[in-house]
Amino acid sequence: DGRAFEAEGVGHPAGGDTARGARPEERRYDVGPGGTHEGPKSGRGASARGGAKGGPKQGQQRGGRTENARSREYETRTEERNRDRYAGKPDIKLPKTFPGAEEEGERLQKILARAGYGSRRACEELVDQARVEVNGQIVLEQGLRVDPEKDEIKVDGLTVATQSYQFFSLNKPAGVVSTMEDNEGRQCLGDYVTNRETRLFHVGRLDTETEGVILLTNHGELAHRLTHPKYGVKKVYLAHIVGPIPRDLGKRLKDGIQLEDGYAKADHFRVVEQTGKNYLVEVTLHEGRKHIVRRMLAEAGFPVDKLVRVSFGPITLGDQKSGWLRRLSNTEVGMLMAEVGL
Structure with missing residues (x-):
């Protein structure tokens, strides 16, 4: 009930943000005197602070004392009562941890969760299934602490990017x-x-x-x-060319085409589709020279009308x-x- 909130002195976001569901950082609240934000000067927030007709004004005298004075007095009594209640009780001892635990890294399941492998519980299940290894060793128990800066972590044999990489x-x-x-x-x-x-x-x-x-x-x-x-990561391209094309075009591309900056070789070539004289061909190569596919096909006598890279290594x-x-x-x-x- 909105009136219940007003009675507690909680304001509303400025500019009618409740209607459009503003994000938290866009909201401004009426925190009253001494607060860190200034609330709106009128409207429901003002009513909640006592500005409505017939309501007591801020700082208004009531029974010889201000509202602020009554609030401070109430807090003082509460503090004294709590101090008396817990006086003489022994201090709570925190669980013991091995020396230097904080310096020896983070728990493995926390690192996996932060890297995007699911909740911490889901990451614990990965460990239970023996799918996680650290520095080449399969992890067989929960709670292992690792250093994401130094230790190599893998899931299903694939390295986990533990840093803030995107x-x-x-x-x-x-x-x-x-x-x-x-x-x-x-x-x-x-x-x-x-x-x-x-x-x-x-x-x-x-x-x-x-x-x-x-x-x-x-x-x-x-x-x-x-x-x-050096690493020879292959890229696959689909090119639209106009034929007819000779049967040995693929062999010529794989044997190497002489360009102005040296030979260029394709790793693989095939015809994907043919409609009349229109051909859609696939060219795979690991080179990355400028305009490499266009220049190779043009040199072979088949200028490219349209070129699309459909994969970069394993990413399709x-x-x-x-x-x-x-x-x-x-x-x-x-x-x-x-x-x-x-």
Whole structure:
């Protein structure tokens, strides 16, 4: 009942925020004299403070004493009564813990829960099922303390990202430049990740007119390895070209196409679909040179009309809509790390 709250002196959010369900940080409360916030000067909050017609005014004399004086006197009596009640009772002893427990890390189930593996109870079940290992050893009992800065934690063989790392996959639309900011005012990747607490950066690039999967993270070492040729992370592209195409096109691409900056080889090639002279082909490669797929096909005699990257390592596009950003699952993050030896 709203009147019951008014009687206790609790105000209402300013500007009628109750109707639109304002977030807590947007609310302002009537805390009365000595409070940290100034409430509204009129309306129901004022009535609750005694400003309504016929009600006592703040600080008004009642029986020779002010309301504030009565409140202080009541608090003093309560404090004395509680002091007498507990006088002479022994101090409560806290449970004993082994020396340095606070310095020796956190409980494993707490770290797993924070990393997104469910509630603490669900994480305890992972331990009971022998699915968790720390530094290469299967954890067989509850309550193990670990140091997330130093210890390697895995679930089902996949490394757990225990720090404050974020991992996202964006289905980049055509016309978006692969930068987090653009001085020319063009639409860029940063437009899709505003209001994030942590600064993200993109893993590799996609041509402005190329669509598809691009990863965003704040994990520097993972981003470096995913784009380094040493680790050979494969990317899969779907390209629309106009045929007819010769049967040996795939062999030519896999043997290597001579470009102005050296040979470029595809790891795999196949025709996905054909409608008349229109072909949809799939090209897999682990290189990351600029315009690499477009240049290879153009050099082979088949300029690309449309290009979409459908996977980056184990991360696939699936049914993710153009322009949509999604957070990677713990399993996907673990697969990415396993791909590059983290």
